Amino acid sequence: EADIYQTPRYLVIGTGKKITLECSQTMGHDKMYWYQQDPGMELHLIHYSYGVNSTEKGDLSSESTVSRIRTEHFPLTLESARPSHTSQYLCASSEFGTSGRAEGTQYFGPGTRLLVL
Amino acid sequence: TQLLEQSPQFLSIQEGENLTVYCNSSSVFSSLQWYRQEPGEGPVLLVTVVTGGEVKKLKRLTFQFGDARKDSSLHITAAQPGDTGLYLCAGAGSNAGGTSYGKLTFGQGTILTVHP
Numbered sequence: 001e002a003d004i005y006q007t008p009r010y011l012v013i014g015t016g017k018k019i020t021l022e023c024s025q026t027m028g029h030d031k032m033y034w035y036q037q038d039p040g041m042e043l044h045l046i047h048y049s050y051g052v053n054s055t056e057k058g059d060l061s062s063e064s065t066v067s068r069i070r071t072e073h074f075p076l077t078l079e080s081a082r083p084s085h086t087s088q089y090l091c092a093s094s095e096f097g098t099s100g101r102a103e104g105t106q107y108f109g110p111g112t113r114l115l116v117l
Numbered sequence: 118t119q120l121l122e123q124s125p126q127f128l129s130i131q132e133g134e135n136l137t138v139y140c141n142s143s144s145v146f147s148s149l150q151w152y153r154q155e156p157g158e159g160p161v162l163l164v165t166v167v168t169g170g171e172v173k174k175l176k177r178l179t180f181q182f183g184d185a186r187k188d189s190s191l192h193i194t195a196a197q198p199g200d201t202g203l204y205l206c207a208g209a210g211s212n213a214g215g216t217s218y219g220k221l222t223f224g225q226g227t228i229l230t231v232h233p
Contacts, residue, residue, distance in 0.1 A: 105148070107162065111157070
């Protein structure tokens with residue numbers, strides 16, 4: 001079982017509020033990711049990080065921002081939430097290897113379901 | 118841009134039936150993962166396949182990686198209601214040096230419902 005945690009699990013907030021979704025992993029993984037997913041649909045990568053002080057935007061444009069000050073922590077922030085941000089946000093991590101192919105495996109947290117009214 | 122086409126998108130079957138889910142791409146992947154996800158939860162890794170032609174079995178689930186590492190299949194024998202969920206395949210890219218970037222390309226998912 002993967003040791004990756006997300007809080008809160010559920011969040012209902014009003015438009016215009018600033019929110020931070022927390023993600024922590026205890027596996028010492030260098031790589032971390034944030035995905036956005038609507039119910040029963042595919043995952044869309046919105047941010048990723050290859051290590052401390054490394055952050056990149058993903059394939060899906062997002063108004064959120066991320067930071068990676070510590071290896072184990074990868075929070076996602078929305079400065080001003082809008083109803084269009086309503087979705088499930090999934091955090092994941094993986095190892096950074098230099099050989100072989102199994103490094104592609106990602107381990108996911110339980111997700112944060114966000115509802116913006 | 119790498120794409121993974123997953124089919125079928127929806128599958129509704131009776132308990133005891135067999136089923137196969139497919140993931141196909143024109144791109145080569147360094148590895149391919151299969152995940153199962155329940156509503157309101159994160160995807161849980163079922164298996165990672167790495168070698169072209171590789172077959173892995175997990176109880177009633179059989180996973181195969183295509184010889185050219187462009188496609189994969191998941192076969193479930195004698196499906197049970199507990200198998201109900203969203204099944205996702207995901208391929209990992211790699212650079213010419215063989216080091217995995219780590220980014221995954223996800224298929225659209227297959228929603229499986231197994232009726233008692």
